[in-house]
Amino acid sequence: NAGVTQTPKFQVLKTGQSMTLQCAQDMNHEYMSWYRQDPGMGLRLIHYSVGAGITDQGEVPNGYNVSRSTTEDFPLRLLSAAPSQTSVYFCASSSTGGLYNEQFFGPGTRLTVL
Amino acid sequence: AQKVTQAQTEISVVEKEDVTLDCVYETRDTTYYLFWYKQPPSGELVFLIRRNSFDEQNEISGRYSWNFQKSTSSFNFTITASQVVDSAVYFCALSERGGATNKLIFGTGTLLAVQP
Numbered sequence: 001n002a003g004v005t006q007t008p009k010f011q012v013l014k015t016g017q018s019m020t021l022q023c024a025q026d027m028n029h030e031y032m033s034w035y036r037q038d039p040g041m042g043l044r045l046i047h048y049s050v051g052a053g054i055t056d057q058g059e060v061p062n063g064y065n066v067s068r069s070t071t072e073d074f075p076l077r078l079l080s081a082a083p084s085q086t087s088v089y090f091c092a093s094s095s096t097g098g099l100y101n102e103q104f105f106g107p108g109t110r111l112t113v114l
Numbered sequence: 115a116q117k118v119t120q121a122q123t124e125i126s127v128v129e130k131e132d133v134t135l136d137c138v139y140e141t142r143d144t145t146y147y148l149f150w151y152k153q154p155p156s157g158e159l160v161f162l163i164r165r166n167s168f169d170e171q172n173e174i175s176g177r178y179s180w181n182f183q184k185s186t187s188s189f190n191f192t193i194t195a196s197q198v199v200d201s202a203v204y205f206c207a208l209s210e211r212g213g214a215t216n217k218l219i220f221g222t223g224t225l226l227a228v229q230p
Contacts, residue, residue, distance in 0.1 A: 033216075033217070035218075040222055042118075042205060042222040042223055043205070043207075043220040045217055048217060088157070090159065094216050101216060102164060103161075103216060105158070105159040107158050108158065108159075
């Protein structure tokens with residue numbers, strides 16, 4: 001099992017550019033989510049999905065789009081990058097059905113927007 | 115509203131000292147989970163412990179121990195005889211019971227620096 005994988009590991013964008021951060025998991029987890037980590041802010045939830053075809057907003061969704069066409073993949077799209085989106089992005093997955101199931105985090109993507 | 119507070123932004127200790135990282139949480143749920151994650155300089159998030167709201171027993175795992183007190187809404191983490199390899203950012207987190215979701219509310223983290 002590869003667990004949760006994220007690509008790319010590092011990315012530099014110019015303001016206004018668009019890009020997609022990739023996230024995949026091979027554990028057949030229903031629940032997937034995206035967090036961003038900023039200095040002094042901890043991790044904040046951007047979007048999440050409880051299964052293929054179902055997505056919802058988290059705490060800081062503005063400027064980001066997601067879709068979930070398969071169980072395995074949960075890409076995060078930046079439509080028009082802004083310097084405020086400079087951050088480290090983590091994808092996570094877990095199974096559902098219980099009161100709580102442990103979340104597995106990917107290695108992160110460090111994004112810089114100039 | 116649910117909230118996790120880690121008041122200690124940075125802690126610096128000398129190797130072999132004991133250190134306690136504080137975590138205070140707020141929630142109206144009667145059932146919830148609390149977590150600690152470690153983020154070493156390499157950047158990945160390492161799961162350390164999960165505790166549910168019905169289990170207030172303290173837990174010890176090697177040099178790590180956790181003290182969960184519902185009366186004070188705290189879930190503190192102690193490292194005994196700290197080592198340089200313990201240097202990392204430590205996050206406390208609270209699960210949010212939004213139906214079937216497993217959303218986590220993170221604290222802002224405590225940077226622990228263990229000096230040799």
